[in-house]
Amino acid sequence: MSEKVEKKNKLAIIAWSGTVDKLYPVAILSSAAAAGGWEVEVFFTFWGLNAIRKEMLNAPPKISADFAEYGPAVAQAIKQMNFPAWHELLRQAKAMGNVRVYACSTTMEMFGIKDKSALADFVDDVVGAATFLERAKDAAVTLFI
Numbered sequence: 001m002s003e004k005v006e007k008k009n010k011l012a013i014i015a016w017s018g019t020v021d022k023l024y025p026v027a028i029l030s031s032a033a034a035a036g037g038w039e040v041e042v043f044f045t046f047w048g049l050n051a052i053r054k055e056m057l058n059a060p061p062k063i064s065a066d067f068a069e070y071g072p073a074v075a076q077a078i079k080q081m082n083f084p085a086w087h088e089l090l091r092q093a094k095a096m097g098n099v100r101v102y103a104c105s106t107t108m109e110m111f112g113i114k115d116k117s118a119l120a121d122f123v124d125d126v127v128g129a130a131t132f133l134e135r136a137k138d139a140a141v142t143l144f145i
Contacts, residue, residue: 005138008138009039010038011033011040012040012041012139012141012142013029013040013144014048014142015048015051018047018048019047019063020063022145024086027087027093028089030093031092031093035096039099042090043104043127043132043136045106045107046104049111050111052087052123053118054118054120057085100135101124102123102124102125102127103119104128105127105128106128106129
């Protein structure tokens, strides 16, 4: 018998990709939800987790191979707009509202990342998939980016 879960104004995002064309939507959607008073749960795993390692935050941005031909134009547009880096937008979202950022414990182990100190300062906790799912189960919107 399944448990009925009441959905609320909550956004859950599984951030799987480490390319800026995917990381920007994670940050922008988190910001929009936070501005609207929504709760936000973001779970960084695989290449998304790699992108939140401290040494990767200021590395040259990578774009998905599917859209590589647009990379220079996108980079130029971001520069012309004086748009903040995706991770700065995520920091702003956290400052604005109830946004929690998690790192996947299994991916950390797989990548040889010993503890949270190796990750961006905006990471709230290191959790497993089961913990994230429990925290995200009442989200009205769930995205895999």
